[in-house]
Structures are given as structure tokens and as C-alpha cells.
Amino acid sequence: MSIKVRLLGSAVSHWATDPWARGSWSLIGRHGTPQDRVALGTPIGDRLRIAGEATHPTRAGMTHGAYEQGVAAATGAIELGHTSVAVVGAGMAGLGAARTLHDHGVQVQIWEARDRIGGRTAGVDVASGAFDLGANWLQQYDDNVLARLAEKLNLTTIPTDFGNPLVPGAGPVPDALEDELRKRLASAAPQAGVAEVLDDWLRDPAPWTAAEITRFVDAEIVMDAGAPLDWLSARHGFEPGVGEGDRWIVGGYRLLTTHLATGLDIHLNHPVDRIRVDPDRVTLHAGSAPGGNTTLEADAVIVTVPLPVLAAGAITFDPPLPPDHQAALTHLGAGRVEKVILRFDRRFWPEHGYYRVHGPAPRCVSEWLDATAADGTPTLVGLFAGPWLDTLWAGPDDAIATRCAAVIQEALG
């Protein structure tokens, strides 16, 4: 470390081990296709529907996709004439569903497992500043319903130039490399994983070097998914997402979620463990809910819990989910991308806005947002993916933050 700096505060995410997330965002595995997302979101009779980011065919893994799916599920329930609806989960999908139902005069309760709303949008206070440990950006900004809401609320948002990261030790990536990657992925065998395509390419990398290709794949796919490349679908695993024009919210996503939750009947600490669907009603059960408030009856239920939570069987469905839904749960999965927020007493990095750091081994990658504009205190928000998480994310949070700070100081200090 060339400059002596002091860490004023830090926060660290644990999405992979969080029992109510079990991963960062949904992905399509080598045995899956986007049709699995559609299958998962297909209504099951008139009374049960799964929503959430994993069910969006083109905007999966993003807050506005989750929100849209929640609104769509609620609209379906309204069209069916339901007068009381239960919503499981108070993330973007659940809030979108409940807001829509409430605004149409439908009686709605949200049952949420955590002691807070927001799900994988997770506001955190670090050294007197408000930041996000989950979603950060309003992606696909021009066509993003939550971006329009942020504008309506006059929130301050700041663009990130994703096309121009500062990458220590590497030059700009030629466009032709990206074109070639996309071509190879699109023409892969139906059930091939990304690793197969990459191995094949590296056998004959010219006109690029193997190092250039590996770095590019780490930046574009490993950082974007955080999943093993032999599991991730070559054809479908590289979905639309981060891009030019994405903006992050000063003050964090909680400015949106608290607005959406205003006036809603939300029951925190209510982890639903069973859902029974009868011909005339649904019954939710949450065995560990406080105050003996363990069952809820309604005309219909919208379930927005993350895909890996469903796949792990955290909720028992009676009758069981149909075969296509169950197949989707095995074809889709989630990766691991963890986040760190670091606030320093002084800036040691060049002003650029967005940075990428490649680790000591292939597949180890991090990207960094300079979030100093939040309140003027030098702040970096880092996202980590790849095998180095096994060692970086060990022990107490302070130790993890210190290791992450060393990574970025070594790269940019």
C-alpha cells in the first residue's frame, strides 16, 4: 500500500449464506432456457402465482424486472376478481404486487421473513452515509419503471460509465472481442456450458491472446453471474443487464422501497413455510411468526421469494408445484456476487468513477464504484465474484473489509 489511509467504516454482504436469498440473482443453467423463467411465472390455477426477478423472461436479475412481475401477478389477481390476496416477500416484486392490489382496493397482506422490507435491495448506514448492500443501479435506465419513479420522487441519481472502466494493467477491450464472444455463445450446443465454449476458444485464441480472452470473459460473464462457468448456459447464461446509462441512487434504494411500502399492511418476521391451495381459498402458514399469528387465509397468493429459496424447499406447497414449475427450479439457479462498502478518510484512487480489478488467478474479479458523491466522504463500493471469495469472505466482517480494502489499494493506490 503506497498511501496510508484509514477506514472510517465498512459493510459487507453475505448473499450466498443469507437463508432468505441463498444467492445473488437468478441465472440460467446449462439445462435451462428462458422458457423456464416463463414456466415458473405461469399462474398455477386461479389462486397461486410465483413472481419475482427469476420469472422475467428478459429483465431477470434486476429490480425493475422483479417489480414488473409483481405488478403483472397483481393485475392477474384483480382481473380474476379476488378481493383478498396474500403476498409472500417484501422485495421489489412483493412491493410492486401489494402496491398495485392496495391501490385497486384489494385487501392485501405481505408476509415477510426478514425484520425489514426490500429483500435484495438492502440499505445500510456506513459512517453516517446511506448505501446499498444489494442492488445499486437502476439498469436499462431509459426503459425502467423504477427509474421513472425515482424521477417522480426527485431522487438524485448518478450515471456510471460501464463502457469505460479503469482497469489497472489492461488496455481497452476491442469491440470485435465482444462480437466474437457473443457469436461463439450463440452457436454453442444446446446444453453446453460457458466453460466448454471458452476452453474451445482458448485452444485457438488468435488474433487475441489467451490472457485477453480470459480477462474479457471474467469481466463480462464471471462478474455478471458469479456462477461456475461449467454450470452456466452458454446460449442463455449471458442475459441483458448492466449497460450504458445505468444510474445509482444517492441515498440508496430504500428511498424507493419505503415510498412503495407506504400504507401497506406488512408483517415482518413472518417466514412462510407452507401454502395450501383449496378450491375456494389459500392458506399460508408461518410456524415461527411472532404472537401466534401463524396462519392467513385469502382468495389468492403471490409468492415472490427468491428462486433458490423455493428450490431449497423452504415452502411446502399443498398440492405440490406442477412439473414444469419444478423443472424450472432445477434448470435455473443463482450465483454468488458479494458486495463491500468502504469509507476512507482520504481518497487514494484516481477520479474515474468505475474501476475493475482482476485478482491473482483467472475468474477472480471485482468491480468498483466511486460513491464519494453520496456525501463527499471518499467511498468505494466493491462487487466481488469468483473463487477468491472463498478466502476473501472468511472470518468477521471487519477482516473481510480490510482484505477488500487491500485489494483496491494495491490496484489503485
Ligand SMILES: Cc1cc2nc3c(=O)[nH]c(=O)nc-3n(C[C@H](O)[C@H](O)[C@H](O)COP(=O)(O)OP(=O)(O)OC[C@H]3O[C@@H](n4cnc5c(N)ncnc54)[C@H](O)[C@@H]3O)c2cc1C
Ligand atoms: C449484490 C447485488 C447487487 C445487485 N445489483 C443490482 C443492480 O445494481 N440493479 C438491479 O436492478 N438489480 C441488482 N441486483 C438484483 C436485484 O436486487 C434483485 O433482482 C431484486 O431486488 C429481486 O427482487 P425480488 O422481489 O424478486 O426478490 P427479493 O428482493 O429477494 O425479495 C424476496 C423477499 O422474500 C423474502 N422471503 C424469502 N423467503 C421467505 C419466506 N419463506 N417467507 C416470507 N418471505 C420470504 C425475502 O426476505 C425477500 O424480502 C443485485 C443483487 C445483489 C445481491
